[in-house]
Amino acid sequence: xxxxxxxxxxxxxxxxxxxxxxxxxxxxxxxxxxxxxxxxxxxxxxxxxxxxxxxxxxxxxxxxxxxxxxxxxxxxxxxxxxxxxxxxxxxxxxxxxxxxxxxxxxxxxxxxxxxxxxxxxxxxxxxxxxxxxxxxxxxxxxxxxxxxxxxxxxxxxxxxxxxxxxxxxxxxxxxxxxxxxxxxxxxxxxxxxxxxxx
Numbered sequence: 001x002x003x004x005x006x007x008x009x010x011x012x013x014x015x016x017x018x019x020x021x022x023x024x025x026x027x028x029x030x031x032x033x034x035x036x037x038x039x040x041x042x043x044x045x046x047x048x049x050x051x052x053x054x055x056x057x058x059x060x061x062x063x064x065x066x067x068x069x070x071x072x073x074x075x076x077x078x079x080x081x082x083x084x085x086x087x088x089x090x091x092x093x094x095x096x097x098x099x100x101x102x103x104x105x106x107x108x109x110x111x112x113x114x115x116x117x118x119x120x121x122x123x124x125x126x127x128x129x130x131x132x133x134x135x136x137x138x139x140x141x142x143x144x145x146x147x148x149x150x151x152x153x154x155x156x157x158x159x160x161x162x163x164x165x166x167x168x169x170x171x172x173x174x175x176x177x178x179x180x181x182x183x184x185x186x187x188x189x190x191x192x193x194x195x196x197x198x
Contacts, residue, residue: 032134036162042155047184050148051195059191064095093118132172133159
């Protein structure tokens with residue numbers, strides 16, 4: 001094989017790797033082979049919020065359950081949230097939702113599809129249906145303390161293909177947990193803004 005053939009093979013392999021990466025990240029090419037499954041924890045992360053538990057729960061549930069908004073500022077916050085969440089199916093206490101997260105310096109959007117279950121007033125649970133890894137189960141738990149609510153996040157991520165999957169899980173988990181931290185901060189800001197005593 002001459003140098004042109006080697007360049008063509010290298011370009012093909014590189015292009016295939018790039019296409020696979022984009023497919024995994026965007027959710028267009030989910031990989032769930034069930035071989036060499038490893039799990040890793042997500043979190044825990046926690047934030048104390050100076051707002052009642054029902055207010056905090058409402059802020060978390062609103063993008064999914066679509067409760068009516070009162071203030072224009074809250075409408076703007078919800079419009080921004082709708083750019084990140086699209087409800088595909090809705091039942092009484094559970095929805096199927098697609099989530100959008102900018103990655104790779106904003107030139108790619110990761111897409112996940114998850115079931116979201118609401119156990120009012122103390123838990124919101126998430127289970128991955130389609131995404132960059134085969135399995136994720138996670139929850140937000142809300143507990144009361146004097147003067148506010150403690151919001152705790154924890155979960156577990158599963159990947160396939162032994163060491164390769166473990167490496168990919170580390171890449172995904174870093175971004176996943178950063179996204180969760182940003183969500184917790186946004187919930188805290190909005191819940192404290194809505195708190196009746198503030």
